[in-house]
Structures are given as structure tokens and as C-alpha cells.
Amino acid sequence: MEKIKQNKIWITILVIGIIVIGILLAMLHQQKQNSPEAQSSSYVSSAKASSASTSVQDKNNEKAYAKxxxxxxxxxxxxxxxxxxxxTWTKSDFVNWAKKYKATSSNQTHQNGVKESFGTTYSIENDNDTxxxxxxxxxNQITSNGALSNYYETVKEFNKQNPGVNPDDIKK
Structure with missing residues (x-):
């Protein structure tokens, strides 16, 4: 009878020990998941997924913009x-403007207030003070190249050079 009591005590101690070890292992595992290294890999995978999603969205936008x-x-x-x-200007309008501008004396073209809008609502102005x-x-660029490098004859041509720009954002 005495041996049975001793065995029950040992079995109880052993079960309690296993439970305590299990709890400690669970706490260690939880602490490992919250470590900077674990969060870093989670962040990296999240960033990759986000980047892939953004890339797909950008491609879809580019296709819609091209249409x-x-x-x-x-x-x-x-x-x-x-x-x-x-x-509203064509290539020939730019060439005619450049010829006229270059034929004008620098005394007249280099005054403050000399500006040109090139058929837009936006103006470029010379500044004699600076x-x-x-x-x-x-x-000079129009004279040497026949046109401005930032002039596009069609919206489609502009879109080929700038596929990420929504054509609806072009100002009138």
C-alpha cells in the first residue's frame, strides 16, 4: 500500500512537470513569434505581396490609360x-514661332514679361533679372530638332512615353 502511494506521488509530480514544461515551451514559442527577426520576415513577405499587387494594378491602369x-x-x-x-499648336506652329523669336533682337526677347503659352493655358516667361x-x-531646340522634345502630336504618342499618366489628367 505504501508503494502505491509513492507511485501516485511520483506520477503526480511527473504529470505536473510535463504540464509546466509544456507551458514554458508555449511561452517560448510565443516569444519567438514576437521577436524582431520573425516580424521582419513577416514584414518582408507582406511588402512583397503588396508590391506584386501594386505592380498588377499599375499594369491594369496602363492598359486602361492606353485605351x-x-x-x-x-x-x-x-x-x-x-x-x-x-x-492647339502643331509642329509647324512651333517652327514658325521659333523662326520669329530668333529673328527678334535679344534686347526685345530678354526683357521681363516676354512670355509664350504655346497654345496652352500655361505660360513660359523669360526673366532678365535672373x-x-x-x-x-x-x-534653339525647335530650330535644331524641328520640334520640342516634350511635344506630342497625339495623346497616344504621349501615352507611349508616359504609360502611367492618366490621359484625363492632361489639362486643357
Whole structure:
């Protein structure tokens, strides 16, 4: 009878020990999941999934923009940094302007207030105070290349160079 009591005590101690070890292992596992290394790999996989999703969305947007661009008529002039405008000017209008501008004396073209809108609602202006003459640069580019590098004869042509830009965002 005494041996049975001792065996029950040992079995109870052994069961309690196994339970305590199980609890400690569960706590260790939980702590491991909350470690910076575990969170880092979780973050990396989340970032990859997000990037892949964004990439797919960008491709879908580009396809939709290309369809829109093919339907829209007009010429486009990109002044940079979100300043994209429809223009009423053709290549020949730019060439004629450049010839006229270059034929005018620099005393007249380099005055403050000399500006040109190129058939848009946006204007480029020379600044004699700072010595900044963007119209000179544009006239030189048109004379040497036959057109501005940021002029597009069609919205479709603009879209090929800028597939991520929504044609609806081109200003009138």
C-alpha cells in the first residue's frame, strides 16, 4: 500500500512537470513569434505581396490609360512636374514661332514679361533679372530638332512615353 502511494506521488509530480514544461515551451514559442527577426520576415513577405499587387494594378491602369489615349484627339505639351497640357499648336506652329523669336533682337526677347503659352493655358516667361531665358532654349531646340522634345502630336504618342499618366489628367 505504501508503494502505491509513492507511485501516485511520483506520477503526480511527473504529470505536473510535463504540464509546466509544456507551458514554458508555449511561452517560448510565443516569444519567438514576437521577436524582431520573425516580424521582419513577416514584414518582408507582406511588402512583397503588396508590391506584386501594386505592380498588377499599375499594369491594369496602363492598359486602361492606353485605351483612353487612343480615343482622345489633340496635341500634348509636357512642361514637366505635372504640367501637361493640350495645345492647339502643331509642329509647324512651333517652327514658325521659333523662326520669329530668333529673328527678334535679344534686347526685345530678354526683357521681363516676354512670355509664350504655346497654345496652352500655361505660360513660359523669360526673366532678365535672373538671366533665365527658357524661351531661348526652347527656340534653339525647335530650330535644331524641328520640334520640342516634350511635344506630342497625339495623346497616344504621349501615352507611349508616359504609360502611367492618366490621359484625363492632361489639362486643357
Amino acid at each position: 483612353k489615349a487612343a480615343k482622345i484627339k489633340g496635341h500634348v505639351l509636357d512642361f514637366g512636374i505635372g504640367n501637361v497640357y493640350f495645345t 538671366g533665365d531665358y527658357p524661351l531661348d532654349e526652347m527656340a
